[in-house]
Amino acid sequence: KQEVTQIPAALSVPEGENLVLNCSFTDSAIYNLQWFRQDPGKGLTSLLLIQSSQREQTSGRLNASLDKSSGRSTLYIAASQPGDSATYLCAVNTDKLIFGTGTRLQVFP
Amino acid sequence: EAQVTQNPRYLITVTGKKLTVTCSQNMNHEYMSWYRQDPGLGLRQIYYSMNVEVTDKGDVPEGYKVSRKEKRNFPLILESPSPNQTSLYFCASLSTSRSYNEQFFGPGTRLTVL
Numbered sequence: 485k486q487e488v489t490q491i492p493a494a495l496s497v498p499e500g501e502n503l504v505l506n507c508s509f510t511d512s513a514i515y516n517l518q519w520f521r522q523d524p525g526k527g528l529t530s531l532l533l534i535q536s537s538q539r540e541q542t543s544g545r546l547n548a549s550l551d552k553s554s555g556r557s558t559l560y561i562a563a564s565q566p567g568d569s570a571t572y573l574c575a576v577n578t579d580k581l582i583f584g585t586g587t588r589l590q591v592f593p
Numbered sequence: 594e595a596q597v598t599q600n601p602r603y604l605i606t607v608t609g610k611k612l613t614v615t616c617s618q619n620m621n622h623e624y625m626s627w628y629r630q631d632p633g634l635g636l637r638q639i640y641y642s643m644n645v646e647v648t649d650k651g652d653v654p655e656g657y658k659v660s661r662k663e664k665r666n667f668p669l670i671l672e673s674p675s676p677n678q679t680s681l682y683f684c685a686s687l688s689t690s691r692s693y694n695e696q697f698f699g700p701g702t703r704l705t706v707l
Contacts, residue, residue, distance in 0.1 A: 518695065518696065520698075525681075526701065527698045527701045528683065529698075530695055530696070577696075580626070580638055580651065581696060583635045583636040585633065585635040586635065
C-alpha cells in the first residue's frame, strides 16, 4: 500500500532563507508527483507536477526534484518570503492521488 | 477562467438531515473526485468518477453517495450526516486525455454536523 510521508511537519524560518521540503513514498510505481500549496481554510493550489520520467521541474523560486527509485521528492524554495507561509502538500498519482500530511511553513520577517 | 466550483462553501447542519454539496468544472475533464481533509489524516479520497455514469469508491466512501449524470457536475450526497463527517471537503477534476494529468481543486466546503 502506497504511503506518503512529509518531513518536517512544521518549519519556521526567517525571510530570505533557502529551504527544502521533503516528501517520500513507499511504492515507486507512480505516474507523477504533484506539489500543492494550501493556505489556512482554503483550497489547494497546484505548484509543480513532475512526471515519472522527469527529474525536476522549476517555476520561479520553486524547484521540485524527483528520484523515483529511492521514493523521494524535494521542493526547494529559494529566497523565502513571508507570503510563502502556507502548508505544502505532496501527492503521488497511482490511478488516484495519495497525499502526504503536509509541511506547515512559516516565514517570518 | 478554468476552475472547479463548490457550493456551499460553509455548512452547519444537524445529524440525519440530508444534504448535497455541489461540484462543477468548466474544463471538460473526464475525471472528477471528492476528498475529505482531517487534521492529522491528510486528504483522503471518498469517491471518484472516470466519466459520465461511472463512479467508484475511494478510500473512505462510507456514509456518502455521488452521481455523475453530466460531465461537468459531480455532487456529493450525505443521506444521513453524522458528526464524524464534520470535515473540509474538496472536489477535484483532471483530464485523462492528456498525459499531464494535473488535478485541479475546488475551494473547499467546510461542513459541521452537530
